Amino acid sequence: MKMIFAGCAMLVTVAACSNSFDEPLLTDGPKQVGYEADLGACRALAEGHTEKTLQSGAVTGAVIGGIIGAVDSKDGDRADDALVGAVLGGGVGALEGQSERDEQRRTILIRCMQGRGHRVLA
Structure with missing residues (x-):
C-alpha cells in the first residue's frame, strides 16, 4: 500500500512539471523580420523529434517498478x-x-x- 501512495505522489510531482516546449522563447531585443515564420518552421522541426524517448522511459519504468514491487512485497503476494509496481513505474x-x-x-x-x-536566450 505504501508503494501505491509513493507511486501516486511521484506521478503527481512529475505531471506538475510544465511543458517547456510550449513556453514562449525569451529573446534579446526586438523580434526580427521573419521571426514568426522561422518560429513555425523550427517548431515543426522540433516536433518531428522521435517518440523513442517517451517509449523507452515507459518500458524501463515498468520493468524497474515490477521488480521493486515483487521484491518489496510484504504480504507474499x-x-x-x-503488477502494481509495473503500472506505476510505467506511468x-x-x-x-x-x-x-x-x-x-x-x-x-x-x-x-x-x-x-x-x-x-532561452
Whole structure:
C-alpha cells in the first residue's frame, strides 16, 4: 500500500512539471523580420523529434517498478505487487520520458532559431 501512495505522489510531482516546449522563447531585443515564420518552421522541426524517448522511459519504468514491487512485497503476494509496481513505474517512466522529450525539443527549437539569426536566450 505504501508503494501505491509513493507511486501516486511521484506521478503527481512529475505531471506538475510544465511543458517547456510550449513556453514562449525569451529573446534579446526586438523580434526580427521573419521571426514568426522561422518560429513555425523550427517548431515543426522540433516536433518531428522521435517518440523513442517517451517509449523507452515507459518500458524501463515498468520493468524497474515490477521488480521493486515483487521484491518489496510484504504480504507474499508478489504477482499483484509486481503488477502494481509495473503500472506505476510505467506511468512515471512515461511522464519522465515526455519531460525529457520536451526538453530536447526545446533545445532543438532554440538552436534552430539561433541558427536562423534570431537572438534567442532561452
